[in-house]
Amino acid sequence: MNIGKSGAILLGFPDTTQDAHLFVEKSPANGAALVIALHHLGFALSEPQADEIRRGKDFIQLKNGPFDLDLVFAPDGLEHFEDSWNRRVEVEGFPVCHIDDIIASKAATNRVKDRESLPRLRSFRDYWLAKHRR
């Protein structure tokens, strides 16, 4: 499920990013499926790296594929994958975290760069909610 600024961009947020972030459910089956999908996309994973993804470490950063990708199994500010999954939004087939979850996660992380982007992201939330009425 897409999260972070790349998730917001899928929802329509006009901004730039340098990488994509996926909030991934931690399970052996999902980890194995993820490795297959990453190979299919062109990520060059060694077997030890694939094993770490299958095991589901909390945070994995990939810069060995067609784009930079962070796999986040335990994002800041979001307790349970299932809760976020139930709130997800589908954008042309892509599952995306609800804008409120994206904002909650960024606010909980509380990095300098998140603080800078949050006011505009909150404005987008108001716009998006008015447009989608959910």
Add this chain to the structure above:
Amino acid sequence: MANIETPANLPTDCLEEFEAAARRPLPLRWRYAFIHTYKPVLDDASFRSFDTTEDYRRWCEQNLPDWLGYARV
């Protein structure tokens, strides 16, 4: 301008940007969104993994230049 109920406190320039983005098809939006500039240290390894997200946050604070903005406030 799209026919939506505009949030009262939404800055006009933001609204115009959001409306313009909403008119673009997803592939175009996606292509416009991704840029890549070299980030010292962060881009110098092709794979990193951390047992916890907190470990990753701490690693960023201890290893990345402040100006990248990865340090927590």
